Amino acid sequence: MELYAHPFSSYCQKVLVALYENAIPFDFRMLSPDHPQHMDELGKRWPLRRMPLLVDDGRSVFESSIIIEYLDQHHRGPVRWLPESADAALTVRLLDRFFDQYVMTPMQRIVADYLRPAANRDPHGVAEYRKLLDSAYAWLETELAARQWVAGDAFTLADCAAAPSLFYADWVQPIPESCGNVRAYRRRLLARPSFARAVDEARPYRPLFPPGAPERD
Template structure:
């Protein structure tokens, strides 16, 4: 059986979710780098997925976009799924936390990144203020939620934590998690020691100079 093709870039936060899923299960795949240096990959990706969002997974005849869906497919493909629990109530909690990390942490952080990329006269003047307020609310909520917990949704590393890893990694670069939120800061540090997450961090390291807000000298 041929290996699945993952159209992605190692520095992309959403691509991390797919990569970490593969790394968690130690499943082989072919990385099809989407970048100006790989025009054939970029052209094929755009042909397959005109929305032009990555990651994109091609597994045989199956074409899947959206990082959470890809991660869940990889989990099932492993033959020993563990990123989404079999128990339906626990699975709902995992999927809810996955969406919250994406929508309430990763998306607002990305808004500031994309705002910085725009020409100065095209930038959203309210972005900094609005994102800071949203992340302040999110940091406080997740800090309270994580009290007494090792992982976000269950006693094990799940899709929710897979989502949290890139979201908190990059968000903390942009607006650092306050020291008062000790639970959330410890959780972020714990995520970075997870071998699958550490592998994604190292894979992205050569591209840090692309970060438009300036990558901090840490992590």
């Protein structure tokens, strides 16, 4: 298999966690200006040019959640990404969407605002995204009570989404002290070998973080 991705991308890290958890072999196709051939290949296979993209025996699979479900179906390992129970699987999918929509997205909007010329920045929009993150933290604080992982005792697709979401979101809108469960969960995610590996592989790219990466984690 081939994964077209960048190690500093949050959505790429989400997929890397799943690949590393089950020790699935793959070739990494770096998406960067230094590898224009990979960018060309991405564009041919997925005209929207969004990463990550998984290619398996000529089949293109895109969107991080779909890629992980694809791996669960076609390259199953000891760690299952969705429970067998249909209701439990819905809970995992819901939490996956929660992290993508209400943590990852506002984080990315805040970061994107730093890339705009100063005259075109949107302080009102950024303030709203920060409020959304605070609301997400508060909701998650209750959900995580007495849970090791976000959907229960098992590490699932939802945790793959949570790891990079909370990792980067805490950089732009720190998780408050009042959300002790969320802060502890983030620490558990960082200690998970699969995500720790993804974080370490991305360290050389921290100067690219527009707001400035904090000297921690």
